[in-house]
Amino acid sequence: MIIELGHFSLILAFLTACFQAVVPLVGAQYRWQGWMTSAVPAATMQFILTAVAFGALTWAFVTSDFSLRLAVLNSHSLKPMLYKITGVWGNHEGSMLLWVLIVTLFGGFVAWFGNVLPDSLRARVLAVQGAIAVAFFAFILFSSNPFLRMAVPPFDGQDLNPLLQDPGLAFHPPFLYLGYVGLSMSYSFALAALIEGRVDAAWGRWVRPYTLAAWIFLTIGIGLGSWWAYYELGWGGFWFWDPVENASFMPWLLATALLHSAIVVEKRESLKSWTILLAIIAFGFSMIGAFITRSGVITSVHAFAADPERGVFLLGILAFFMLVGLTLFAARAAEMQAKGVFGVLSRESALVLNNVLLAVAAFVVFVGTIWPLVSELFFDRKLSVGAPFFNLAFTPFMVVLGLILPIGAMFPWKRAKLNRNLRPLIPAFILSLAISVLIWAMQTERSALGPIGFFLGAWLMSGALVDLMSRTGRGRIGERLSRLRRLPRADWGKSVAHAGLGVTMAGVAGMLAWEAEDIRVTHIGERFEVAGYGLTLRDVREVDGPNYVAVVADIVLDQKGENLTVLTPEKRIYPVAGMPTTEAAIDNGFFRDVYVVIGDPQANNAWVVRTYYKPFANWIWGGAILMALGGTLSLSDRRYRVAAGAKRAQANPVAAE
Numbered sequence: 001m002i003i004e005l006g007h008f009s010l011i012l013a014f015l016t017a018c019f020q021a022v023v024p025l026v027g028a029q030y031r032w033q034g035w036m037t038s039a040v041p042a043a044t045m046q047f048i049l050t051a052v053a054f055g056a057l058t059w060a061f062v063t064s065d066f067s068l069r070l071a072v073l074n075s076h077s078l079k080p081m082l083y084k085i086t087g088v089w090g091n092h093e094g095s096m097l098l099w100v101l102i103v104t105l106f107g108g109f110v111a112w113f114g115n116v117l118p119d120s121l122r123a124r125v126l127a128v129q130g131a132i133a134v135a136f137f138a139f140i141l142f143s144s145n146p147f148l149r150m151a152v153p154p155f156d157g158q159d160l161n162p163l164l165q166d167p168g169l170a171f172h173p174p175f176l177y178l179g180y181v182g183l184s185m186s187y188s189f190a191l192a193a194l195i196e197g198r199v200d201a202a203w204g205r206w207v208r209p210y211t212l213a214a215w216i217f218l219t220i221g222i223g224l225g226s227w228w229a230y231y232e233l234g235w236g237g238f239w240f241w242d243p244v245e246n247a248s249f250m251p252w253l254l255a256t257a258l259l260h261s262a263i264v265v266e267k268r269e270s271l272k273s274w275t276i277l278l279a280i281i282a283f284g285f286s287m288i289g290a291f292i293t294r295s296g297v298i299t300s301v302h303a304f305a306a307d308p309e310r311g312v313f314l315l316g317i318l319a320f321f322m323l324v325g326l327t328l329f330a331a332r333a334a335e336m337q338a339k340g341v342f343g344v345l346s347r348e349s350a351l352v353l354n355n356v357l358l359a360v361a362a363f364v365v366f367v368g369t370i371w372p373l374v375s376e377l378f379f380d381r382k383l384s385v386g387a388p389f390f391n392l393a394f395t396p397f398m399v400v401l402g403l404i405l406p407i408g409a410m411f412p413w414k415r416a417k418l419n420r421n422l423r424p425l426i427p428a429f430i431l432s433l434a435i436s437v438l439i440w441a442m443q444t445e446r447s448a449l450g451p452i453g454f455f456l457g458a459w460l461m462s463g464a465l466v467d468l469m470s471r472t473g474r475g476r477i478g479e480r481l482s483r484l485r486r487l488p489r490a491d492w493g494k495s496v497a498h499a500g501l502g503v504t505m506a507g508v509a510g511m512l513a514w515e516a517e518d519i520r521v522t523h524i525g526e527r528f529e530v531a532g533y534g535l536t537l538r539d540v541r542e543v544d545g546p547n548y549v550a551v552v553a554d555i556v557l558d559q560k561g562e563n564l565t566v567l568t569p570e571k572r573i574y575p576v577a578g579m580p581t582t583e584a585a586i587d588n589g590f591f592r593d594v595y596v597v598i599g600d601p602q603a604n605n606a607w608v609v610r611t612y613y614k615p616f617a618n619w620i621w622g623g624a625i626l627m628a629l630g631g632t633l634s635l636s637d638r639r640y641r642v643a644a645g646a647k648r649a650q651a652n653p654v655a656a657e
Helices: 002-030 033-037 039-062 069-074 081-086 092-113 119-143 167-196 201-232 243-268 272-295 308-335 347-379 387-410 418-442 449-470 477-485 489-514 617-635 646-651
Strands: 516-523 527-530 533-544 549-559 562-567 570-574 579-583 585-588 592-602 606-615
Touching (some): 002 033, 002 039, 002 092, 002 119, 002 167, 033 039, 039 092, 039 119, 081 167, 092 119, 092 167, 119 167, 119 308, 167 201, 167 243, 167 272, 167 308, 201 243, 201 579, 201 617, 243 272, 243 347, 272 308, 272 347, 347 387, 387 418, 387 449, 387 489, 418 449, 449 477, 449 489, 489 617, 516 527, 533 562, 533 606, 549 585, 549 606, 562 585, 570 592, 592 617
Antiparallel strands (some): 527 533, 533 549, 549 570, 570 579, 585 592
């Protein structure tokens, strides 16, 4: 009965979305107040009905209701409760239901907290968001129904993919989807503004919180996915340039550009056309991610499904919304002339260069991702594009971005004076250069990757600190520190996020430049050394888990004769799924990780042991945490909430120039 209730709620939510996509849009066109305001209860009801459907599906997984086909394919009665719940979105159908739940949630936020928006704009935003929901409800109901029953229910399920039975993967998809779908709000605001003919400073302020929230969630989601790949897959890497990894990274790059261009719209009423175009394209790339993951056109270890029919459906959704968005943009672009005039040396120019670098970097990743498909379709050649291409083609843009970011942050609006504005950064530059020279002197016969990466990292971190202190004015250090505490959260957030990027850059460079790897056959009781650390294989034993059996090794880690810890890497076998997994054991440290994986047994009671020395590994995810924290601080600033400053705009609307 609960399953049928969920299915029925999903159908009602689909019908509500159809209403929301049409009636408020017509009402806004003819200024019919009742029709416009109907968008608010429709968005609320749509979210409630979708939440009921999602709750019903979750109930089926939690209670191991194996009359539901999806539960049979992705759950098992012996599975831990956490993975029963995460099994709801650990498959194609359930993940799409989560996707559309988040679509309705973001629409609900506009309905609940958008009272300060002009009625016509809010109606149009909710109508576009409703249209997006219609497309994905139709996709779920007609090609990916999660509520299909089994004619003959089995006694137990087939279990979830063992690779997904991990805390990192439990929370990675929801955060990633919150980021993907959050960009739908930027798209909805862009189309509503184009329909209404209104792109001004108030619009820039309204769209920024939703874009910032999406960027925060994408940052967390990508960070969680990278962290999971590092400790779970057993190969010691954090980024593989896999198509699905790229599919999440491209929207992040474009969302970063969109955030910065929206600042220019808000502060200077410039870059209007570019900001609208970025909002459309960023959402398009989030849908490209859904297409890549589920169509099977590109091989990926992260793919949910390989169904051409579903791929064509998703491709149709992508084409429709991009066609509508770009057509409206072409019709209105000539009207969106910039108001603000700025010099070559100005914050506006720095932000334009920032946008160019991020957009071109995203395009480079896109070309590398789809080129194998293009090569096979048009040249009948099968090839793969791997890390060497991406590292060579993508890295220069990030290096230039890292160099200009502290400089641009110090420039004022309209016009900057190079000598005066760069003078405060001289100590930061000298410090960064000294750190890179020190690292160059300490290493022997190594590449320049480490020194350059640490220069950029130190430059970004010290530049962020200088930028923050520059906002405290002049005076004694005590007075400046007192003013520092009273700075707006947005200023703190910007500096923390920029510093976080520096920490990640330093971590990536340090890990790639100075890592060490050792693979050997080791007998029990034998000791060996890797990068100055001693490891002794003390024992190998079998352990029974809740839904798996494992071979666990006990490896003693020591340094200079002092025992540090006992590492316990595992090889697990999940009998129901019939699939092995590798569980690495990691001794985490601030400056390094020692990473150990147990391999296959060999003759004479010996085992294959892989050991990695990973310097600065945790800086990669520490930087991601700082970036997300910086975004959260900015989002909590009252000036950047949707309500801030909106009354002024509502009283005096400015048409697009």
